[in-house]
Amino acid sequence: DAEITQSPRHKITETGRQVTLACHQTWNHNNMFWYRQDLGHGLRLIHYSYGVQDTNKGEVSDGYSVSRSNTEDLPLTLESAASSQTSVYFCASRKDRAAGELFFGEGSRLTVL
Amino acid sequence: GESVGLHLPTLSVQEGDNSIINCAYSNSASDYFIWYKQESGKGPQFIIDIRSNMDKRQGQRVTVLLNKTVKHLSLQIAATQPGDSAVYFCAERYSSASKIIFGSGTRLSIRP
Numbered sequence: 001d002a003e004i005t006q007s008p009r010h011k012i013t014e015t016g017r018q019v020t021l022a023c024h025q026t027w028n029h030n031n032m033f034w035y036r037q038d039l040g041h042g043l044r045l046i047h048y049s050y051g052v053q054d055t056n057k058g059e060v061s062d063g064y065s066v067s068r069s070n071t072e073d074l075p076l077t078l079e080s081a082a083s084s085q086t087s088v089y090f091c092a093s094r095k096d097r098a099a100g101e102l103f104f105g106e107g108s109r110l111t112v113l
Numbered sequence: 114g115e116s117v118g119l120h121l122p123t124l125s126v127q128e129g130d131n132s133i134i135n136c137a138y139s140n141s142a143s144d145y146f147i148w149y150k151q152e153s154g155k156g157p158q159f160i161i162d163i164r165s166n167m168d169k170r171q172g173q174r175v176t177v178l179l180n181k182t183v184k185h186l187s188l189q190i191a192a193t194q195p196g197d198s199a200v201y202f203c204a205e206r207y208s209s210a211s212k213i214i215f216g217s218g219t220r221l222s223i224r225p
Contacts, residue, residue, distance in 0.1 A: 031211075033212075033213070035215070056212075090157070098211075102159070104157050104158070105156055
């Protein structure tokens with residue numbers, strides 16, 4: 001079955017280190033999204049991509065970057081991790097911009113010490 | 114799986130009763146709205162959607178109502194079951210950019 005997977009599921013790192021969270025989907029979806037989920041804030045959009053070589057900033061993009069070199073993957077990079085980036089990160093995908101439903105991964109819990 | 118212990122509004126409902134979860138959305142230009150359910154330790158899952166040219170849509174045991182005048186969305190769950198216990202999020206699609214923005218969520222708790 002097609003799916004969306006995130007790795008690692010749990011990560012502990014130190015302030016200032018670079019961290020990359022992987023997201024891989026096998027539906028051949030054009031659109032992919034990264035959200036973070038924190039106490040009292042629900043899901044906030046970090047970055048999104050509508051296709052290969054396309055990336056866009058979301059509501060809380062500072063300190064994060066993404067790249068889209070193929071359809072299947074949208075890795076999220078924290079160039080210099082900060083304690084404020086401790087969160088649960090969810091990747092999601094949908095077929096295209098006309099489609100509404102997002103399909104989510106199981107999440108990656110990142111702790112920055 | 115992953116989840117966060119969100120300090121969310123909580124709705125407590127007796128098993129078998131109907132549940133109504135409300136949401137206020139922000140963008141009057143949004144053209145599409147979705148309800149998601151997030152169980153503990155999992156990613157959000159699609160429940161039901163509605164386009165802005167509709168005011169009501171029904172699914173299996175769920176109904177979504179849209180009031181564009183006051184920018185309000187509600188999710189009604191009939192005959193609430195223990196398996197309905199979760200956090201529920203509304204989401205809107207900003208038509209200009211097609212990005213999906215989520216509300217803050219409501220925790221539904223079921224009393225036996």
